Amino acid sequence: MNKKFVSLAILASTLLSSAAFAADVTLTIESWRNDDLKLWQEKIIPAFEASHDGIKIKFSPTAPAEYNAILNSKLDAGSAGDIITCRPFDASLALYDAGHLTDLSDMEAMSNFTDVAKSAWQTDDGSASFCVPMASVIHGFIYNKDAFKEVGVKVPTTEEEFFAVLEAFKADGNYIPMAMGTNDQWEAATMGYQNIGPTYWKGEEGRLALIKGDQKLTDPQWVAPYATLAKWAAYLGDGFEAQTYPDSQNLFTLGRAAIYPAGSWEISGFNTQADFEMGAFKPPVLKAGDTCYISDHTDIGIGMNAKTANPEAAKTFLSWVASPEFASIFGNALPGFFPLSKTPVEMADPLAKEFISWRSECEPTIRSTYQILSRGTPNLENDTWGASAAAIKGTSTPEELGKKLQEGLASWYAPQK
The missing domain is CATH 3.40.190.10 (Periplasmic binding protein-like II)
Incomplete structure (x- = not known):
């Protein structure tokens, strides 16, 4: 070769x-x-x-x-x-x-x-x-269909109907109306304030206005959700102040609570733990005919x-x-x-299908504190945790919470000065 x-x-x-x-x-x-x-x-x-x-x-x-x-x-x-x-x-x-x-x-x-x-x-x-x-992940409320049938209530669509359902469960006495605690704080903000809040500040309209400095955390649409959260306290069961996030999950999946303020990430876990049929409903609108808003985060x-x-x-x-x-x-x-x-x-999963169907019915937004507004000190996201828990526990008024949050944001964020 x-x-x-x-x-x-x-x-x-x-x-x-x-x-x-x-x-x-x-x-x-x-x-x-x-x-x-x-x-x-x-x-x-x-x-x-x-x-x-x-x-x-x-x-x-x-x-x-x-x-x-x-x-x-x-x-x-x-x-x-x-x-x-x-x-x-x-x-x-x-x-x-x-x-x-x-x-x-x-x-x-x-x-x-x-x-x-x-x-x-x-x-x-x-x-x-x-x-x-x-x-x-999408925010809303997961509920026990058996409990709703037993007490004879329908899925609420307005805020008035929502509180009427909670009142019906409280009067019945066989279920904690809603499972959520304030011990860990983040859930009060994430499944509370950020869940119902977009309905008040009109989703992206309010969130972007806050970033631009055109709205403030002392404005009515940012304070009002805290007043609504304060009304939740009467329906969260005894000792909710010391109740942890896993405690709330267990109360619901064991069938002891009728409603769970939720993020859709709970679906897989709840499917394996709950032995009753579940449904989901979106954050109630303030009055019939209003545009609905969801946190599609x-x-x-x-x-x-x-x-x-x-x-x-x-x-x-x-x-x-x-x-x-x-x-x-x-x-x-x-x-x-x-x-x-x-x-x-x-989607094959019925609960997931319910959550995602809201995309075609409601205006989507993301959590108000996540983009730009939590880069400084004090951190608005973390402060919103504490404020949401305080609103539910009644240790501060909604107006006091809005004032404190606004002062914190304005101390480092130029458009809010």
Whole structure:
């Protein structure tokens, strides 16, 4: 065999090896959702790989409490995965500002999401979108259908009807009318204030006006929800002040409470724990005929490491995440975590179907404290926890709470000074 032939054979072998290597790209996904590992391994990854030859996916989660710190360390060291699962708002914005996430605005697939859906992963001016929206959680109320039938009450649609139902359960005496405590504080804000509040401040209209400085936390539409929460106290059962979040979950799933102020993330857990049929109703409107508003809160997105060695493969994967196929798999495997794409997803779980049906009936918004307004000290999100708990316990008046929150926000946020 002559030297020229040998050289050509070696060159051919090298090129074939390189081609094979290039055709078999592995993308690693960083995530805090370690409870989703089986879902990715058994459903999502096989579905993607079946239609995308040459791209392999490795899902590599970190414990939720450790995710931010470990991800930042990996990004700084250049050892992070190709795909970054994104928390909403400031945590991901900081990664983008530090040059760790890629602007995905030019991806055609981004047109499959509304402005509200994209707002959690955009720069403040909306000029750059750096994560594909994956899912949101919706707020409302979950109720015990057996209890409603037993006491002879109907699902309320107005605030007056809502309190009439609570009063009926209180008079009956066999059920705690509503299961929620104030011990952990966050639930009073998240399932209380942020649940019913958008009805008062008209969702995005009020939230954006607060960011611009056109409305203040002392305005009636921001104070009134605290007055409504104060009325809840009479229906939360004895000792609600010391009742923890798990306590409330147990009271409801054991059938001892009729109504549970909820986020849709409860669906999977409640399905396995409750032995009665459940229903859901949206936050009551103030009077019949009013526009309804729901907190359809952006919860999880997914972006691309700016230093990935496989940008084209990563964008191919992210485009697929924006597709109806992914939305259907994810939405049905995790009922209560609702895909954010414009394409409707048919839900199998009846409770999830009820929650997501409100998107076609109501105006969507996100939690008022999450975008921009909790970057300073005092932190408006954390202060809203305390204020909501105080409103329910009656330790401060709604007006006092609004004044305190406004002073805190104005102390560091220029548009509110």
